[in-house]
Amino acid sequence: MRDHNELKKIANSMRKNIVQMIHDSKSGHPGGSLSAVEILTALYFDEMNVDPQNPKKEDRDRFVLSKGHAAPVLYAALAEKGYFSKEELFKLRKTGAMLQGHPxxxxxxxxxxxxxxxxxxxxxxxxxxxxxxxxxxxxxxYALLGDGEVQEGLIWEAAMSAAHYKLDNLVAFLDYNGLQIDGKNEDVMNINPIVDKFKAFGWNVIEIDGHDFDQIFAALDSAKETVGQPTMVIAKTVKGKGVSFMENEAGWHGTAPSDEDLANALKELGGEM
Amino acid sequence: MKKIATREAYGNALVKLGKENENVVVLDADLSKSTKTAGFKKEFPNRFFNMGIAEQNLIGAAAGLSTAGKIPFASTFAMFAAGRAFEIIRNSVCYPKLNVKICATHAGITVGEDGASHQSVEDVAAMRSIPNMTVIVPADGVEAEKVIFKVAEYNGPVYVRLGRSAVPTIFDESYEFEIGKGIEIKEGNDATVIACGIMVNEAIKAYEILKEEGISLRVINMPTIKPIDTDIIVKAAKETGAIITAEEHNVIGGLGSAVSEVLAENYPVPVKRVGVKDTFGESGTPNELLEKYGLTADEIVKAVKEVINKK
Known part of the structure; x- marks a missing residue:
């Protein structure tokens, strides 16, 4: 595809769906969903070989949302792609619904x-x-990690093994929005120097602006050319991206928007759906 | 009597299984010589992954491999598999019901000299509590090998508990193992002992001792702790009126608990649980520890007499 206008439209539609579904479910994680919209748009609408009509086809590329609490961005992408009806989105987290709080x-x-x-x-x-x-x-x-997530020890066990087994067919994005539940990463538990850490663990590390499609695609292309090493894309992002009052606010990590918040958010994102 | 450790039988079975089924892959965490996966590694180096001393990733990677149609057997000591990696097993293997076989060795106090830090007496309780998990404790080498072939055919998560020490061979090659089925190995009418793992052999010894005294003890081997064979337990309770359980595990949460739950809900009779009495172990030789912690035929005999008196 790589028609940036088309991708931007898809991203915008996903943002609206994210805010709406979390509002409707009265719980969920808007901040870290909105920060990853461009990454998932690039993956699902350009990069990955996937077929929503045949979701289990053997040679499909795989995407793993390791920061599972950002489920709304994944659900928005899957619905947009046609894996299931958009109606499902608005039953998120409700008893008996298909879409669980986490994937x-x-x-x-x-x-x-x-x-x-x-x-x-x-x-x-x-x-x-x-x-x-x-x-x-x-x-x-392909995998998407949160920045706070790398505080988990298992991340480093896995990072070590991916380099050891030369998994050059693996690309991970680190959604580096700088915030986690209790505040800034650097105050809660500093993860830096994160680039040096993954380099030291044997990864091909690329730093990008995670909202810039050109940079996302350049990173994906570079990963394909890298032999013998997994690729970690450190994607600088804005938590809550696209909704001004949510941007860079740790408080919007796991809070559902009120009716008023929803109206304001949708207005900013280009009106009612 | 031929003696072989269940971990040894596991290692042998893996090599045979690897020849039959190319989807079988084996993962270990720097213990392949001890867990006996080294034989498979030698035979099928491209299907063996050493994950290093990283048990959480051992299980996580096994989960990932299984999503692509592989049948991963992941091995380390029971303490680190069921203990350290518990939550990965719970969320990444059992919740999505992935086809991962966790074959944990060096379970129980017969680890011996390494002491309490390595003596897992809680693993069955932990694994049994997770939905979708099947828990199997083989009694000897023959059963262990048959278990490995059966769990490879079964599609879903399984925890197989294996021991370090060589144990007497109880079964011959005609023995047929079925997941979820107990098997009566000695007939009796006065009481029933239900045992698993190394305690099956002690239960048979108890049967012989009691026979001399004129007490008729039924012996049931219960390799599958979950799903437990309700029918054989209730039948034994009805026909013999008293139940003893025997396991190399804490009396809380393991076979003793599983059997007690079935009896309490279906046919309450006097029960006595032989096992580790909610305590940590210590360093020592396996046999001395079994004696000290009450995991012997004599202890079963005492328990049998106690429950019969309560009938």
Missing amino acids: DMKGTPGVEMSTGSLGQGFSAACGMAMASKMDNAPWRV
Whole structure:
């Protein structure tokens, strides 16, 4: 695709759906969903070989949302792509609904791994990439990590193993919005120097603006050319991106918008849906 | 009598299984010589992954491999599999019901000299509490090998508990293992002992001792702790009126609890649980520890007499 206007339209539609579904469910995580919109748009609408009509096709690329609490951005992308009806989005987190608070691979078409407990999706993504590599299969694995998530020890176990097994078919994005539940990463538990850390663990590390499609695609292209190393894309993002009053506010990590917030957010994002 | 550790039988079974099924992959956490996965590694180096001393990632990577159609067998000591990696097993394996086999060795106090830090007496309780998990404790080498072949056929998460020490072989090759089925190995009418793992052999010894005294003890081998064989337990309660459980595990949460739950809800009779009495172990030789912590035929005999008196 790489028609940036088209991608921007999709991203905007996903943002509206994210705010609406979290409002409707009265709970969920808007901040870290909105910060990852461009990354998921680029993956699902350009980069990945996936088919919503055949979600389990063998040679499909896999995406793992390791920061599982950002489920709304994944659901918005999957609905936009056609894995299921957009009606499902607005039943998010409701009893008996398909869309769980955190991704459930058994119940939701297009979800490749059940995640939510931080660190675990990244580890499973490494296992998937190992499987593809041992079969010399063409499919690649993509993962999205939170910045706070890298405080989990399992992230570093997995990072070490991905480099050890030379998983150059694995690309991880670190959604570096700088905030976690209790505040700034640097105040809660400093993760820096994060670039040096992943480099020291043997990764090909690329730093980008995570809202700039050109930079996202350049990183994805560079990852494909990298042999013998997994790629970590440190994507600088804005938590709550696109909704002015949510931007850079840790308070919007896990808070649902009120009716008024929703109206204001949708107005900013280009009107009612 | 031929003696072989269940971990040894596991290692042998893996090599045979690897020849039959190319989807079988094995992961270990720097203990392949101890867990006996080293044989598979030698035979199928491309299907063996050493994950280093990182048990959480051992399980997480196994989960990922299983999503692509592989049948991962992940091994480390029971303490680190069921203990350290508990939540990864819960959320990344059992919740999505992935086809991962966790084969944990060096379970129980017969780890011996390494002491309490390595003596897992809680693993069955922890694994049994997770929805979708199947928990199996083989009694000898023959059963262990048959278990490995059966769990490879079964699609879903399984925890197999294996031991360090060589144990007497109870079964011959004609023995048939089925997931979820207990098996009566000695007939009896006065009481029933339900045992798993190394305690099955002690239960057989108890049967012989009591026979001399004119007490008729039924012996049931219960390799599958979950799903537990309700029918064979209730039948034994009805026909013998008293139940003893025997396991190399804390009396809280393991076989003793599983059997008691079935009896309490279906057919209450006097019960006595033989096992580790909610305490940590210590360093020592396996046999001395079994004696000290009451995991012996004599202890079963005492328990049998106690429950019979309560009938």
